[in-house]
Amino acid sequence: MKAITIHPDDNLAVALNNLPKDASVSVNGNNYTLQENITLKHKFALEDLAAGDELYMYGLVVGTANRPIQKGTAITTENVTHKAAAYDLDRMEEYVWVRPDVSKWENKTFNGYHRTDGQVGTQNIWLVFPLVFCENRNVEVIKKALGKALGYDTDNQYERLAKQLVNQYETGSTDTETVVATETKKEVFDNVKVRFITHQGGCGGIRQDAEALCRLLAGYIKNPNVAGATVLSLGCQNAEVSLFQKALKLQQVDKPVIILDQQQTGKEEDLVSTAIRETFDQLVKANQLTRKPAPLSKLxxxxxxxxxxxxxxxxxxxxxxxxxxxxxxxxxxxxxxxxxxxxxxxxxxxxxxxxxxxxxxxxxxxxxxxxxxxxxxxxxxxxxxxxxxxxxxxxxxxxxxxxxxxxxxxxxxxxxxxxxxxxxxxxxxxxxxxxxxxxxxxxxxxxxxxxxxxxxxxxxxxxxxxxxxxxxxxxxxxxxxxxxxxxxxxxxxxxxxxxxxxxxxxxxxxxxxxxxxxxxxxxxxxxxxxxxxxxxxxx
Known part of the structure; x- marks a missing residue:
């Protein structure tokens, strides 16, 4: 049976396994008789606490007793109330950090995708996403089309199970061992993958949320793991194309970005077809980038x-x-x-x-x-x-x-x-x-x-x-x-x-x-x- 404290000032101990009532548990050389069962991961008091007394873990205040708590008693939501330590800028103290020894890794590298802005990616992703939720369906249509063509969408175990059940139903078979054949397909590109994002934002909320969404999406394109993006817009949403382009400029994004507006393009068929063609062209280009060594400082x-x-x-x-x-x-x-x-x-x-x-x-x-x-x-x-x-x-x-x-x-x-x-x-x-x-x-x-x-x-x-x-x-x-x-x-x-x-x-x-x-x-x-x-x- 084990229990530990984390900091010398703590008056709570953490149970490392289930501890039974009346057990004697040693913590920091002192023995404590438990007043009740203590479930592993939970805490118990190391001293008698009066109502209003502060509880400490990690050397920090983590709550107050809202009633007397006898040592050896479990800490619960019934006997403890949240309390956090106060903070004050005027109490800022000098901080000294003892740096860990990193000599083992100083000359190590990882193989990543080097970007023109000096960042290095651990992935090479082409993103497809909408500026507004109205375009989610079109993103999903593109995902289905490209996913199959690029070799991403082969039958998984659940689809094979579903096909097996349908086969048994249609043939009247009760053979649960029947294995339905599945097509396997090699992915077309070795060095780039396409990922799809959908969301419920871009319109209907306050303008600040639309601005934040545009900044977030611009940050995703700037992310070193991203080669570029195909972006779908409806045309009338709060997250306007101009707002998104402003965010790209502020982030100093220097990557290819395809922006297609459905209300300007017209028919859905034209929008989706154009998105697929232009995205595929960019995937061919992004696939030319290969992994090269980079220092760990690029993580x-x-x-x-x-x-x-x-x-x-x-x-x-x-x-x-x-x-x-x-x-x-x-x-x-x-x-x-x-x-x-x-x-x-x-x-x-x-x-x-x-x-x-x-x-x-x-x-x-x-x-x-x-x-x-x-x-x-x-x-x-x-x-x-x-x-x-x-x-x-x-x-x-x-x-x-x-x-x-x-x-x-x-x-x-x-x-x-x-x-x-x-x-x-x-x-x-x-x-x-x-x-x-x-x-x-x-x-x-x-x-x-x-x-x-x-x-x-x-x-x-x-x-x-x-x-x-x-x-x-x-x-x-x-x-x-x-x-x-x-x-x-x-x-x-x-x-x-x-x-x-x-x-x-x-x-x-x-x-x-x-x-x-x-x-x-x-x-x-x-x-x-x-x-x-x-x-x-x-x-």
Whole structure:
């Protein structure tokens, strides 16, 4: 039976396995008699707490007792209320970072696609997307036509199963072993793939949402993993072509972009046929680009978590943080997103920013975001999902303290609002929601050519342009859902490896994925999720 603390100042311990009532558990050399059953991943008090006393994990305030809590008692939503540590720009302290030893990787490279603007892609994607949801159907028609012609759409196991059932029905057979033959087809192009995005935005909302969508989509084209794009417009939407072209200019996009307007073109047949012909011509050109060696400083890695559990903050997230520190030390870019999950760690991040104007931008974004949530009748305290709570993340501050570990310990070099593109090496903070897909969508739109995604409960989330490496916080998840997990950080909980070693394994895997040597599980499943962050109302 095991339980640990994370920081010397913590008055809560985390159960590493199920602990029965009346058991004597040793934590930091002290013995505690449990007052009730403690489920693995959950926390229990290490001292008697009075109502109003503060609870600490990671050395940070993560809540207050709303009634007396006896030591050895489980921490629950019934006896604890969310509380986050206060922060103040005037309390900014000097921050010293001990850089990790990166000599092992200094001369290593990955094989990527070199762009004219100096960025290097880990993929070579031609995008097809609409400026407005009215064009979603046409995008799907193009996807079906090109998918079959290019060799993407061969029968999968579910289609074969469906055909087998139809065959049994039509023939009256009860032979469940019958295998329906399927056509296999080699893909036409070796060095480029076409991906399709649809969404529900572009019109009906406030103008600011249309502007943000255009900036996001322009960021996707600027992303080093993208060769160019085919863009469909209806013609009368809020996300006008001129607005999109302005966003492309601001992003200094120097790539081929085909823009087709249905109301100007006329018949749907003409629009779709033109889109297919012109897209195919560009695919032929994009296929001429091949992978070449690039330094690891050309990596831009987004950091994300979803379906988190009580182990995420002590295994997967700090391991990702170790990998993030290695990338930052090598001159690469790293982006930590999900601002609602930085609640309570603001002072630490302010200290790591070390620059008052940049710190003011960070705190301003945090405060405006939280105020918007409050005005909508919610707040950051309502961020933990039922799944988070069930698996030990009782308060948002508790969840945030663990989520922030993904960012490691390197200094913060930049603060980015939603759709701003990462320009500086090292760690940046990117303002996004905590929602998994909205946040990964934003990371790719800000230039991520790879995404590390931790999960404790399991989620299949992927992205259309950036490979997503899924990391489990516990071994049970890795064994239960091996089709979505790329790396098991549960080995840290099992005592089989250290956080430092797991971070090094992640960097080695990143290099292989970035070079096209390994396909992530999300890519294999064709999990290409895309949800823009809509902050306004519909009009």
């Amino acid at each position: 831009n890695v987004g950091l994300e978590c979803g379906g988190s559990d009580g182990f995420s903050g002590i295994s997967a997230n700090p391991s990702v943080g170790q990998a993030a520190d290695l990338i930052a030390a090598l001159g690469g870019k790293v982006m930590l997103a999900e601002f609602p999950e930085l609640c309570g760690v603001e002072q630490e991040l302010i200290n790591r920013i070390g620059n008052k104007p940049l710190a003011e931008k960070f705190t301003g974004l945090m405060r405006r975001y939280e105020q918007t949530a409050i005005e909508a009748g919610s707040g950051f305290d309502m961020n933990p999902s039922p799944g988070n709570i069930k698996d030990g993340l009782i308060t948002d501050a508790m969840k945030s303290a663990g989520a922030a570990r993904k960012g490691g310990f390197s200094p913060v070099h930049d603060v980015l609002d939603y759709t701003e593109y990462a320009q500086k090496g090292g760690l940046s903070l990117l303002c996004t929601p905590g929602n998994d897909v909205e946040s990964t969508t934003a990371l790719a739109g800000s230039g991520a050519n790879m995404i590390l995604f931790t999960t404790g409960l399991g989620t299949p989330t992927g992205n259309p342009v950036a490979p997503v490496i899924k990391i489990s916080s516990n071994t049970q998840l890795s064994e239960r859902m091996p089709d979505i997990i790329d790396l098991n950080a549960g080995q840290v909980i099992d005592g089989k490896t250290s956080i430092e070693q797991m971070g090094e394994q992640m960097l080695d895997l990143i290099i292989k994925v970035a070079s096209g040597e390994v396909e992530t599980k999300a890519m294999t499943l064709e999990q290409y999720d895309f949800i823009p962050w809509k902050r306004g109302v519909s009009l």
